[in-house]
Amino acid sequence: MRRIEVGGGAAPYAVEVGPGLLGGLRVPERQVALIHPEDLPAVWVAQAQASLNPVVTVSVPARDECKTLEVYAGVLSALAAVNLPRDGAVVGVGGGAATDLAGFVAASYLRGVAYYSAPTTLLGMVDAAVGGKTGVNLPEGKNLVGAFWPPRAVWCDVATLGTLPPAVFREGAAEAFKHGLISDPGLMARVLSPDFRPDGPGLEDTVADAIAVKAGVVTRDLFERGERAFLNFGHTLAHALEAVTHHAVPHGEAVGYGMHYAARLSRALGGEDLTGHTRAFLEWQRPSPLPALEFGDLAPFMARDKKADSDGVRFVLLPALAAPELARVPETVLRAEYLGFQADLGALGLLR
Numbered sequence: 001m002r003r004i005e006v007g008g009g010a011a012p013y014a015v016e017v018g019p020g021l022l023g024g025l026r027v028p029e030r031q032v033a034l035i036h037p038e039d040l041p042a043v044w045v046a047q048a049q050a051s052l053n054p055v056v057t058v059s060v061p062a063r064d065e066c067k068t069l070e071v072y073a074g075v076l077s078a079l080a081a082v083n084l085p086r087d088g089a090v091v092g093v094g095g096g097a098a099t100d101l102a103g104f105v106a107a108s109y110l111r112g113v114a115y116y117s118a119p120t121t122l123l124g125m126v127d128a129a130v131g132g133k134t135g136v137n138l139p140e141g142k143n144l145v146g147a148f149w150p151p152r153a154v155w156c157d158v159a160t161l162g163t164l165p166p167a168v169f170r171e172g173a174a175e176a177f178k179h180g181l182i183s184d185p186g187l188m189a190r191v192l193s194p195d196f197r198p199d200g201p202g203l204e205d206t207v208a209d210a211i212a213v214k215a216g217v218v219t220r221d222l223f224e225r226g227e228r229a230f231l232n233f234g235h236t237l238a239h240a241l242e243a244v245t246h247h248a249v250p251h252g253e254a255v256g257y258g259m260h261y262a263a264r265l266s267r268a269l270g271g272e273d274l275t276g277h278t279r280a281f282l283e284w285q286r287p288s289p290l291p292a293l294e295f296g297d298l299a300p301f302m303a304r305d306k307k308a309d310s311d312g313v314r315f316v317l318l319p320a321l322a323a324p325e326l327a328r329v330p331e332t333v334l335r336a337e338y339l340g341f342q343a344d345l346g347a348l349g350l351l352r
């Protein structure tokens with residue numbers, strides 16, 4: 001079992017990574033609400049219920065269908081209906097979508113109750129469950145409503161990865177690869193290695209090392225006043241792709257595409273050519289091909305990116321491996337590189 005300490009908030013917490021954790025969840029609060037996606041395999045729901053003995057279990061729609069204000073309101077009502085008290089706790093079990101929702105419920109119900117997270121996807125483990133970003137989407141864009149509300153503990157039961165559809169495992173690899181690109185280049189090769197699979201050797205260490213990158217960043221900058229923005233590498237285009245397609249493009253695939261676009265932008269502004277790495281990742285991930293969207297379809301969503309300020313949109317660029325920076329990019333470059341990006345996807349067979 002690997003254990004990673006995370007600081008930066010009111011109280012430090014630990015992320016545990018290992019097999020068999022779900023059956024042994026321990027929270028000190030007496031009354032617990034368990035939130036999970038409706039398609040989470042019953043075996044994992046049963047294990048979490050057996051260890052937590054929740055006063056209420058709320059099943060929410062799968063994927064980003066649960067990250068809506070309507071679902072959020074329904075979950076709050078379910079907690080109020082059982083009088084979950086202020087000294088109770090919310091536990092989110094599932095992928096990043098369900099844990100983002102559960103965390104936001106915890107952040108806001110009775111103005112905030114204790115939150116614990118048990119991610120069951122690769123993406124949830126290496127990224128979403130750690131660092132305290134919680135929230136839901138609006139039709140206008142991804143994660144436009146939310147709060148920073150760090151968990152009190154995170155349990156990554158790697159056995160749960162065994163029931164993931166292979167494509168969902170590969171979605172999560174995008175965020176681990178991102179951590180490699182922005183901070184730990186050795187991680188990139190490990191993600192692309194044939195050993196990186198739910199039953200592969202060294203899985204626990206690769207997951208833990210990817211978490212360690214995020215844990216370090218959020219410990220130093222929980223509220224995204226500086227370097228936390230680097231965790232958003234690839235996300236300006238990614239979030240726009242998700243929003244414009246009404247989430248037909250899943251987050252992990254959108255991030256794979258977004259990283260390639262961001263690598264092209266970085267090169268266009270004089271940086272090292274890292275597009276070989278991002279292309280290799282797309283070849284490994286084999287995402288669903290993208291619809292042929294115009295730059296103009298995506299621009300309104302990119303303009304609502306949370307890294308934008310009063311002077312406009314900013315992108316995370318990588319002038320060199322593990323050396324990210326936040327920068328503005330002229331619109332002429334954004335447009336030209338979008339055309340080049342589409343040409344690259346065409347050559348890779350990734351454009352519909």
Ligand SMILES: NC(=O)c1ccc[n+]([C@@H]2O[C@H](COP(=O)([O-])OP(=O)(O)OC[C@H]3O[C@@H](n4cnc5c(N)ncnc54)[C@H](O)[C@@H]3O)[C@@H](O)[C@H]2O)c1
Nearest residue numbers: 037062063095096097120121123124128133160163164251
């Ligand atoms: N808060 C953050 O810092 C952060 C970071 C990255 C991503 N996110 C968010 O996370 C979401 C994406 O998360 P995701 O990639 O985990 O996708 P997801 O939560 O949509 O899960 C993918 C699918 O797998 C199912 N599933 C979960 N665990 C399973 C298991 N063990 N076996 C079989 N099926 C299982 C889910 O119910 C869902 O249908 C997006 O909404 C994204 O915005 C948040």
Ligand SMILES: O=C(O)C(=O)C[C@@H](O)[C@H](O)[C@H](O)COP(=O)(O)O
Nearest residue numbers: 127131133142143228231232235306
């Ligand atoms: O934790 C962060 O900070 C990240 O940017 C991690 C991202 O992978 C994640 O998708 C996050 O939810 C995006 O945050 P947002 O502020 O752009 O909504």
Ligand SMILES: [Zn+2]
Nearest residue numbers: 175235251255
């Ligand atoms: Zn992400």
